[in-house]
Amino acid sequence: MRTQHYDAVFLGTRTPTLLTAAYLARNGLRVLVLGQGTSEPTSKVGEVELPRNPTMRLALGSPATRHLLDAIGVTPSLKRRASIAPIAIPLRLPSRSLDLERDEALRARTIAREFPEARRAMAAFERRCRLAREAFDAYVDHGGTLQGRGFRATRALRKLERDAVFGGDPLHFDPADELRREPLLVEALELVAAFHSGRVPPASGFGLALAYERALEGAIRIEGGEGWLRRTIVDRIEAYGGDVRPRISADRILLEGKAVSGLRLRTSHEEIGASAVISGIPAGRLLEILPEPVEDSPTAALLRAPRPAFARHLLHVAIAQEGVPRGLEAELFLLPPGSRRALLGLHLTRTAESGGLVWFTVESLVPIADDDPAELRARVLGALREVFHFADEHLRYVHSPNDAHGVTDARTGEVVWSADPSVELSPMETRDDLPRRGAAGLLGLPTELPVDGLLLANGQCLPELGVEGELLAGLEASRRLLEKSGTARFSRLAPFRSRRW
Structure with missing residues (x-):
């Protein structure tokens, strides 16, 4: 017998996953977060605390990040604790140093000194990157969905892809085409994009543009580090009536027909009811806990795609x-x-x-x-x-x-x-090599999987956007659940469940 029922169960405790869970809890859904073997963000060597994920970039300029942080009331505390380095992108190349400042005028002088022949080409590159980022932010800010579902979403996505900056061909958009005569500089920019996103280079043109623009925001250091941010988000989840169990994992997702109905916990074998499961773990690990009938299904084929x-x-x-x-x-x-x-x-x-x-x-x-x-x-x-x-x-x-x-x-x-x-x-x-598709080549795996109530919100959905991509995928998965929260499957009453706490 299932003793509890949740509107949404999250797998994994990465910071973007926790932030998405807090957002749904704030909107009245009862959520549970399972650790599913996710490592802690830091480890200790003696008395020194060292990060496991030092390159986490929150992309505070992203509409998705702002929306999620504002929704749970974390932004004021984060701004008080955050500091930004003046050098946005410090680079050491085989023959020279290149420190790209956050200030545009200082950055232009640095390029003119180190790569005088590429001064105009770099200015054109930065202009294209800025225009691409502005088009993308405007699209997301107005509620655009990267999967393009429905008439309005499809129309908005087509409008983004037809933006003048892409020249009518977003899949072959290359903001660095004039820089190709300086292969060392292009390789350095690809390196920054690779560490920003975790995507194996070369990046798509759109991905390179967005990674460069986010990198220009500078390295954001938070007093207390990622550990403070995670603790704050967990406190919000619990304040909104959700549960976080970082040391517990599920060993099986339970289905009723073609829809998610719950999970079975690994150690206690307790069964928990769930209207939806949102996975923040890699696709391969999610595949391991799906029931056997799904092994040869379209869902399994999608989850096996990353190489x-x-x-x-x-x-x-x-x-x-x-x-x-x-x-x-x-x-x-x-x-x-x-x-x-x-x-x-x-x-x-x-x-x-x-x-x-x-x-x-x-x-x-x-x-x-x-x-x-x-x-x-x-x-x-x-x-x-x-x-x-x-x-x-x-x-x-x-x-x-x-x-x-x-x-x-x-x-x-x-x-x-x-x-x-x-x-x-x-x-x-x-780091997976995923085929590029849709949304100017930014999409990897889909957020919605063929199993009803099973959603993916990890770094494989928008692999070129790094943490911002995880947050966008989480925001999109949240919107799907909030749209469905009034449907029959979500509205059925159970004695151990409450719609709002």
Whole structure:
């Protein structure tokens, strides 16, 4: 017997998933969030807290982000705690440095100094990116749905795709076409887009334009980090009558005919009723908990579509304070030279300071075949020597949650803090190669799946938009549920369920 019934059950506790759950709870639906094995956003090495996802960019300029944050009343607190670095995109290229400021005039001077031949082409690139972003924001701001369902939604989507900035062909829109004579600069911009979105380059023209515009907002540092934001959102969910169970997972989605009816929990085998399930976990993991009759269905075919192409390797390094170059305040994008191009690129984030040491989190994108942890660690450390010129002298500790070396002392090679349960081994996150479709090539997997009441709201729906894409997918899934909340399937009364708390 099912002892509880929820309007919506969310799988995964990533921040965009929690924000979507809070939005639905605020709108009167009873929600439950299950952890489904999602890692905590931080881990501890001694007394130092290190992020697992240092490149989370909230895209505060996005209408979707603003709408969700405003709806649950988090925006004022977030603005008080947020600070933005003056350098929007700090880049280190094989032959030069390129710091792109948030101020347009200063940015133009930097380009004129480092790439004088590309000055006009870069100005044209930025103009096209701005126009594409303005068209996209206006579309989303007016409630546009990227799936284009219904007459009005389809008409609005066609209007977006026919915008003058795309020249009538959004799938082949290339804001950087005049920059192709400067391949190093184009490669650097693709690198920024890759870390912004997690999408394997090259990005689509529309995706590159949006990623560049969001990156120009600058690295936003929040006092208390992502952990504070997550705790605040969880408090909102519970205040609105929802439940968050980060350590509990479901092992089966239950169906009645072709519609979702509930879930079975993994450890207790308790069955929970649900009118809808919104998945924030990767499609492959969702497929594992679908019932067997779905194995050969169109739903399964969609969920099998993603193919891993690259992986994200994570390395934490502690550098003595005196060994940190001046100006390395928040983050740095590093494009390795050709000899190390097996690393697609690196992104350094300054994450913590303790006892005269500065901790940096280093993300690198590597081909999926390169899975030797020791070799990856050596490659990344080799590339870092180009940033920290006396790395061998100032490097103190090295740790990767992706290999079994533990936290090692860089001077002696001895393992330290290996008994800390928070530094457990975790696999590298993969980056999928998804076919581009619809909405000027931005769409990956659909939000609505063929099973009624089963929705997808993860990074695979709009893979080129990163966190913004997850929030857009979550907002679209929320609208679908709110539209259906008055239908017969949602309106049936159960003794353990309430429409509004």
